[in-house]
């Protein structure tokens with residue numbers, strides 16, 4: 001599983017960080033950092049939740 | 064696992080309804096799913112309507128991604144006309160009827176209109192894709208002067224979007240500050256300042272007495288409550304929304320500023336409600352609330368779908384900390400919690416002068432909310448803490464900065 005963020009769309013709403021802080025971090029510079037681009041399969045439910053709840057529909061999962 | 068529900072009807076093909084349908088399908092909670100939506104369009108997203116749809120060179124794609132390829136029966140362009148609870152049947156506006164085993168009510172809200180302006184082509188609300196397209200068309204056609212009535216979030220975003228196109232904007236607000244009933248006077252005045260510094264002519268304590276369309280010049284003549292008369296190329300009215308519950312009158316459901324549900328989102332046996340139309344007692348705040356936010360519509364849609372498939376004695380409450388964002392110019396406002404204008408407000412990070420800060424709202428010894436401008440990570444952390452019952456004392460003892468929130472300090 002690969003986490004892909006479209007940074008042209010991402011606006012750092014930080015919803016993903018609230019759901020999966022292991023993978024997404026919005027830092028003090030207001031930018032989103034993907035901490036693990038190929039996270040463990042066990043994180044899939046959380047990442048799917050982050051995909052669904054991103055206000056900009058900027059996150060996707062590539063298998 | 065429970066047996067899937069045979070047939071679920073979802074009324075409302077927008078955020079909450081589509082999310083409910085998606086959840087029912089993904090979690091195999093229903094066999095047949097029918098989604099009824101009275102708008103002619105494929106399900107679409109509303110937040111871009113006051114933002115990118117108005118400002119982008121090319122109008123952006125607004126279709127809801129999770130609606131694409133969803134295995135449901137779509138009934139679009141047709142409305143639900145009435146509900147017969149005892150018969151478990153929804154009657155449609157085209158005369159057909161749909162029997163259901165489970166029903167999701169996600170029919171949202173519509174924009175409030177100024178009486179007498181319904182037929183005016185140059186006066187519109189901003190709730191639907193059609194509203195946004197007509198405003199965009201007016202801007203593209205060269206509207207030079209726009210009036211925004213109401214300085215709530217939608218009005219403020221429209222004002223910002225128009226300014227970014229170089230359009231002259233007057234924004235009137237009958238109250239003494241924008242959003243004063245939501246965020247309090249201090250934060251409200253900050254929003255007024257933000258718009259003024261971006262060239263909006265903000266007039267507070269001013270309402271609209273009457274409007275008339277002048278067919279020849281293509282203008283709208285507006286008479287304000289302070290007696291002045293001015294003309295505009297277009298008027299956008301953002302004075303709030305009303306839940307779409309008219310079709311449920313007499314159904315037996317409890318309707319009171321929305322469809323009233325129990326704390327699990329159940330409105331009647333086999334009937335749940337979600338999103339802008341739903342009102343339910345949120346145990347986290349001990350308050351019957353109706354929330355008009357994007358993320359809430361999604362979450363409650365998913366929760367309501369699961370509730371429908373859960374036996375009563377196993378159903379849990381829906382207890383979110385409401386959250387939303389609003390984009391105005393290069394500022395992102397975010398608010399999590401349930402704040403009152405009478406709450407205490409304390410600045411805990413950043414600076415008001417820089418318009419980059421985080422403030423906490425508190426009442427009854429608890430943190431009731433967190434507001435941030437361009438500080439999204441802070442909101443995430445405080446939102447979690449609020450869900451865990453963060454007390455005011457705890458919050459104050461943990462933060463280095465704590466200044467009373469005052470705007471326009473001298474020196």
Ligand SMILES: Cc1cc2nc3c(=O)[nH]c(=O)nc-3n(C[C@H](O)[C@H](O)[C@H](O)COP(=O)(O)OP(=O)(O)OC[C@H]3O[C@@H](n4cnc5c(N)ncnc54)[C@H](O)[C@@H]3O)c2cc1C
Nearest residue numbers: 075077078079101109143170171172338339355356357387
């Ligand atoms: C311009 C705009 C900008 C916004 N920006 C933000 C933002 O930045 N941040 C944020 O958090 N929130 C924002 N929101 C709020 C957010 O979009 C709403 O909370 C969300 O759309 C609510 O979703 P819903 O599915 O509950 O209801 P709605 O989106 O209102 O959808 C209800 C649907 O049901 C249909 N319907 C109604 N009655 C019937 C019937 N009898 N039969 C069939 N269909 C029916 C309606 O036509 C509509 O299509 C914005 C809203 C607007 C309008």
